Amino acid sequence: MKNVLILGGGIAGVEAAIYYRKEGFSVELISDRSYLFIYPIAIWIPVGINTFENVAYPLEKLARKHRFTLTIDRVTAINGKDKTITLESGEVRKADHLVIATGSGKMKHVGLEHTLSICGAPEQTLLLKEKIDALIAQGSGKIAFGFGGNPNDPSTVRGGPGFELFFNLHHKLEQLGIRDRYEMTFFAPMPEPGARMGGKALSLLKMLFQKNKFDSRYGKKIAHFEEKGVVFEDGSRLESDLTMFIPAGDGHSFIKESDLPLNKAGFIQINEFCEIKGIEGWYAIGDASALEGPDWKAKQGHLAEVMARNAAHNSAIAFGLKDEDPKSYLEHLNILCVMDMGNGAGFIYRNNSRAIVIPMPIIGHWLKIAWGWYYKMSKMNYFPRIPGM
Ligand SMILES: Cc1cc2nc3c(=O)[nH]c(=O)nc-3n(C[C@H](O)[C@H](O)[C@H](O)COP(=O)(O)OP(=O)(O)OC[C@H]3O[C@@H](n4cnc5c(N)ncnc54)[C@H](O)[C@@H]3O)c2cc1C
Structure with a gap:
């Protein structure tokens, strides 16, 4: 053999x-x-x-x-x-x-130890949960989520899961009736993070940011991270009790x-x-x-x-x-993702000829949960593999 x-x-x-x-x-x-x-x-x-x-x-x-x-x-x-x-x-x-x-691997940044990543070592997901639970117990706070770039290979930049967790956290705080006590800001060094998904996805993101009262700090290069925030190369600072940051791949x-x-x-x-x-x-x-x-x-x-x-x-x-x-x-080669928001999702597809976005309130969230089940079951041959999934 x-x-x-x-x-x-x-x-x-x-x-x-x-x-x-x-x-x-x-x-x-x-x-x-x-x-x-x-x-x-x-x-x-x-x-x-x-x-x-x-x-x-x-x-x-x-x-x-x-x-x-x-x-x-x-x-x-x-x-x-x-x-x-x-x-x-x-x-x-x-x-x-x-x-x-x-x-x-991951790009290195000064002060990365003051951040947690949803795309890092699996154990970081549990540390993020601990931090979020502590912030909720605290009753108010400042939340900063972001991702970084890699000029040597932009295909390795990952921002989608950052947005997904950001929306899910917003939804959780809303469900608890305490969303108005938290400042939520998204930061990224590129002027239009998410542009890779196409113009329609970008417009949807912008609309959701306005509707949900999120702040943003875009187009500012990150200098370093501190225990209580992010410092940008222009000297400005973003205060944060919880910094979730996804370094680009390397x-x-x-x-x-x-x-x-x-x-x-x-x-x-x-x-x-x-x-x-x-x-x-x-x-x-x-x-x-x-x-x-x-x-x-x-x-x-x-x-x-x-x-x-x-x-x-x-x-x-x-x-x-x-x-x-x-x-x-x-x-x-295409971009295919169901971007979850906790109470729904956006189906995003991009290839060389088109870029589409289909908002899927409620059902989108459950579809992504079902995909997780399907993934495991099909790998174990307990469920037939659906071509393309
Ligand atoms: C939070 C998150 C959400 C995502 N959501 C989506 C999505 O919705 N849709 C989508 O299509 N993609 C998504 N992605 C991207 C997708 O998960 C990755 O593209 C995919 O996991 C890549 O698979 P991989 O096997 O190449 O790498 P990985 O999944 O990273 O696996 C690498 C493996 O190699 C092992 N390994 C590493 N170094 C060594 C070593 N030195 N010796 C031995 N073993 C080693 C690791 O333990 C790991 O098991 C997401 C990614 C993240 C992080």
């Missing part, structure tokens, strides 16, 4: 493990976490709509179901020339066939230190078939890879899954296991 080693047990790595197994490969997945953290449904942990346990799905269950080997260890080094990887346990593995799906240090071909931000360069340039039999998928394509392109979960399935398909062709055309991820 052909062996493949998959690094990373996130959305991309798990999908790759499942699909490489379907293609007849023997699979070992190495992850530094024992669970798959389903980020799209993590936005509800801080506001108490979902629990950590419900979002962190045990990899062991998936490994048993799909009969792949699971190793919990951290990759510390990768050598493309020798085709080896080094693990924290000290083991060095030779891998003729490898899929890198270790996601993204290449992991162990990837940056490797001999792999990388873009300026430290993401792995691949061709349209997800093959790492110049290293036969090695693939990179999901947030770890450098995407090609239009300016508005974004790293998303559904694209990570397409890349995983394509890598498995293209590997099977390379190994002579089937005689079909290889599949490119480029034709699947």
